[in-house]
Amino acid sequence: MLPCQKECPRFFAGCHKTCPDWSRFQAQQAELRRRVHQARRKQLQLYEIERMALRRQQGYVWR
DSSP states (O other): OOTTTTTOTTOOTTGGGTOHHHHHHHHHHHHHHHHHHHHHHHHHHHHHHHHHHHHHHTTOOOO
């Protein structure tokens, strides 16, 4: 079910294929997903740096 189905006065079956509001909503969702993905990758990189620093402090020998 489309989220706008109950609220949009211009709704009809298949309208999401040409609707500018739906296209804008989809673009916003894609941008949000991209930002979340980018933030998660950055956080994982920071965790990896911290983990490596901690292992160096503990005297871990890299092979």
